[in-house]
Amino acid sequence: MMLASAPTAIPTPDVVWSALVPQLILMIGGVVMLTIVSVIKGRPIKGMYALYTVVVASAALLSTIPLWHRVLNPAEGPSSLVGAAVGFDGFSLLAIGIICVGVILCALLADGYLQREGIDGPELYVLMLLSAAGGGVMASANDLIVLFIGLEILSISAYVMTSMHARRLSSQEAGMKYFVLGAFASAFLLYGIAMIYGATGSTNLGDIQQFLAENILLKNGLLILGLALMTVGFGFKVAAAPFHQWAPDVYQGAPTPVSAFMASVVKVAGFAGFIRVFTVGFGTYILQWRPAIFALAVLSLLVGSIGAVVQTNVKRMLAYSSVNHAGFILLGLQAGALGTSGAMFYLGAYTFMVIGSFGVASLVGRVGDGRQSLDDYQGLSRSRPALALAMAFFLLAQAGTPLTAGFFAKFGVIKAAAETHNWSLAVIAMLSAVISAFLYLRIVVSMYFGGSAEEPATLSGPPVRVPASASIAIIVALVGTLAMGIVPEPFSKLAREATAQITAQPADTLRSGAPDFGPVAGP
Amino acid sequence: MLGIADAPSDLLRQYLTVGIMAGLGLLLAGVFLGLGYLVRPNRPQGQKYLTYESGVDPVGTGWSQSQVRYYVFALLFVMFDVEAVFIFPWATRLEAYGLFGLIEMAIFVFVLLLGLIYAWRKGVLRWV
Numbered sequence: 001m002m003l004a005s006a007p008t009a010i011p012t013p014d015v016v017w018s019a020l021v022p023q024l025i026l027m028i029g030g031v032v033m034l035t036i037v038s039v040i041k042g043r044p045i046k047g048m049y050a051l052y053t054v055v056v057a058s059a060a061l062l063s064t065i066p067l068w069h070r071v072l073n074p075a076e077g078p079s080s081l082v083g084a085a086v087g088f089d090g091f092s093l094l095a096i097g098i099i100c101v102g103v104i105l106c107a108l109l110a111d112g113y114l115q116r117e118g119i120d121g122p123e124l125y126v127l128m129l130l131s132a133a134g135g136g137v138m139a140s141a142n143d144l145i146v147l148f149i150g151l152e153i154l155s156i157s158a159y160v161m162t163s164m165h166a167r168r169l170s171s172q173e174a175g176m177k178y179f180v181l182g183a184f185a186s187a188f189l190l191y192g193i194a195m196i197y198g199a200t201g202s203t204n205l206g207d208i209q210q211f212l213a214e215n216i217l218l219k220n221g222l223l224i225l226g227l228a229l230m231t232v233g234f235g236f237k238v239a240a241a242p243f244h245q246w247a248p249d250v251y252q253g254a255p256t257p258v259s260a261f262m263a264s265v266v267k268v269a270g271f272a273g274f275i276r277v278f279t280v281g282f283g284t285y286i287l288q289w290r291p292a293i294f295a296l297a298v299l300s301l302l303v304g305s306i307g308a309v310v311q312t313n314v315k316r317m318l319a320y321s322s323v324n325h326a327g328f329i330l331l332g333l334q335a336g337a338l339g340t341s342g343a344m345f346y347l348g349a350y351t352f353m354v355i356g357s358f359g360v361a362s363l364v365g366r367v368g369d370g371r372q373s374l375d376d377y378q379g380l381s382r383s384r385p386a387l388a389l390a391m392a393f394f395l396l397a398q399a400g401t402p403l404t405a406g407f408f409a410k411f412g413v414i415k416a417a418a419e420t421h422n423w424s425l426a427v428i429a430m431l432s433a434v435i436s437a438f439l440y441l442r443i444v445v446s447m448y449f450g451g452s453a454e455e456p457a458t459l460s461g462p463p464v465r466v467p468a469s470a471s472i473a474i475i476v477a478l479v480g481t482l483a484m485g486i487v488p489e490p491f492s493k494l495a496r497e498a499t500a501q502i503t504a505q506p507a508d509t510l511r512s513g514a515p516d517f518g519p520v521a522g523p
Numbered sequence: 524m525l526g527i528a529d530a531p532s533d534l535l536r537q538y539l540t541v542g543i544m545a546g547l548g549l550l551l552a553g554v555f556l557g558l559g560y561l562v563r564p565n566r567p568q569g570q571k572y573l574t575y576e577s578g579v580d581p582v583g584t585g586w587s588q589s590q591v592r593y594y595v596f597a598l599l600f601v602m603f604d605v606e607a608v609f610i611f612p613w614a615t616r617l618e619a620y621g622l623f624g625l626i627e628m629a630i631f632v633f634v635l636l637l638g639l640i641y642a643w644r645k646g647v648l649r650w651v
Contacts, residue, residue, distance in 0.1 A: 008619060009619055009621055010616070010619045010620055012620065012621070012623035012624070031634060031637055034637060034638075034641050035637050035640065035641070037641075038640050038641040038643075038644035038645065039640070039644065198534060219532070222534065
């Protein structure tokens with residue numbers, strides 16, 4: 001029966017290695033580091049691990065530049081490679097670029113943190129690089145299965161990083177919570193992918209797009225169910241309400257540089273996947289999924305801003321504010337193709353703002369990483385004026401003050417909501433921005449005006465030490481936050497050019513025919 | 524060939540089959556156990572409730588702690604088990620995948636090997 005029949009060759013995809021260089025640099029960089037540290041004996045020079053990580057992430061960042069010129073070049077244009085499983089386009093390159101910036105800044109923060117806590121080692125950096133590589137795969141995935149693999153590489157590394165501070169019980173607890181809930185979310189997403197496969201007969205976004213454009217489904221229950229399950233899965237990963245319950249506990253318990261990593265890199269990768277799947281694969285079904293995203297956005301905006309107001313722990317506040325920010329980014333997503341550039345600009349701006357905020361929080365936490373209540377910030381303006389000023393800038397930027405990145409980020413997504421005539425959503429977003437401004441100002445007030453007028457508060461506990469690496473990270477984040485606020489045009493142009501190019505088409509069918517979504521974000 | 528539009532009801536029908544099978548199974552087991560319950564004499568004795576009625580008396584509760592050092596071996600076992608799960612189906616179709624498949628699997632095994640080297644150098648494999 002099945003004997004003696006010569007095996008027919010299974011077609012294997014061409015791997016265009018040159019287009020995968022950024023992901024490969026991150027992945028190989030992580031694995032090489034792991035191997036070197038396990039083979040070489042003896043203590044390495046202090047800060048060597050962080051330096052290596054910064055070099056690897058910078059190399060990945062730089063490698064996106066020639067690729068960027070390749071996809072913008074009309075002679076080549078965006079395409080999807082490796083059997084149409086990987087999207088090689090401006091969108092994925094921009095997302096990878098933001099992820100690399102996040103890794104660089106978080107590695108710099110982690111250096112001082114790990115040495116202060118006496119747990120210096122290569123593992124956190126290895127996991128950071130691998131997680132970022134997974135994020136890169138996820139951001140460029142053009143196939144739901146590849147997306148899932150990228151998501152798992154990203155998440156599993158993040159679970160371990162969360163419980164990296166083995167001596168702190170809260171870190172262990174946070175890791176466990178993140179792992180269990182994250183596994184749930186992954187299961188939801190996978191079940192959704194199975195439903196989508198059942199409804200459309202493919203997991204490839206290009207094929208799904210084509211199938212939905214050519215066929216009208218008389219019974220679309222399976223497809224809608226799949227979309228709903230995928231929304232739940234992605235909602236968990238990007239911490240959008242009502243799937244945000246893990247975020248405050250995990251952000252609070254995780255080592256602070258890891259909280260910064262989760263709020264920046266993991267969120268960027270999650271949203272990149274979210275946006276690509278929904279606007280590319282299911283762009284024709286926008287009328288079906290928009291209400292769900294709309295509800296998620298409203299809940300995230302309100303829960304994020306109101307939930308943060310009652311907190312007294314700064315890391316929990318920042319966690320709720322990240323839920324609020326997720327709501328803003330969903331504002332861009334619900335607008336479909338119109339809002340993607342606004343969402344990408346937001347993600348870029350948010351990366352700088354949130355890493356800066358968590359960076360300061362990591363320094364103020366001091367040994368043990370436990371001093372995170374509002375009272376612990378009292379008197380920071382007197383003992384560490386520069387640090388307090390930087391924190392004030394990051395918080396005002398998150399509130400959306402003009403001349404900071406946060407203003408144009410919020411402007412872009414609210415504009416997208418207004419352009420799709422969702423006035424109610426735009427109004428709710430602006431109201432939630434006002435509510436969350438109160439919380440950011442609470443931290444600023446605590447830093448500057450703590451104590452009474454006669455007796456200004458002084459910083460309690462040991463002095464706040466600022467290692468050189470952390471100060472570099474905070475300065476870079478501050479420069480990024482201000483630059484995107486004062487001269488937003490280059491950045492919003494980058495976001496526009498990138499998002500005009502999300503593609504699911506195989507290389508041979510698409511030549512420079514990218515649809516022009518027009519300018520959305522920026523002035 | 525069925526149209527895609529029929530897929531949901533088709534899917535549900537398949538699940539219905541599974542449901543009927545599960546129901547029949549439960550029913551059969553219930554009927555036999557129930558019959559036995561009705562027919563057999565009922566004389567409860569303390570010894571009949573032991574885990575091993577005619578063996579060694581169990582000591583302590585079922586919720587006892589086990590050695591934490593077995594944990595590492597469980598993890599390593601999972602690692603190699605997963606590796607085997609991927610290698611077996613690949614091996615049956617090796618000729619069809621050709622050189623591409625060989626290189627892919629070599630990369631996969633190599634990366635796992637690096638993990639093993641790391642574990643070894645960290646002293647995980649030593650019995651402490």
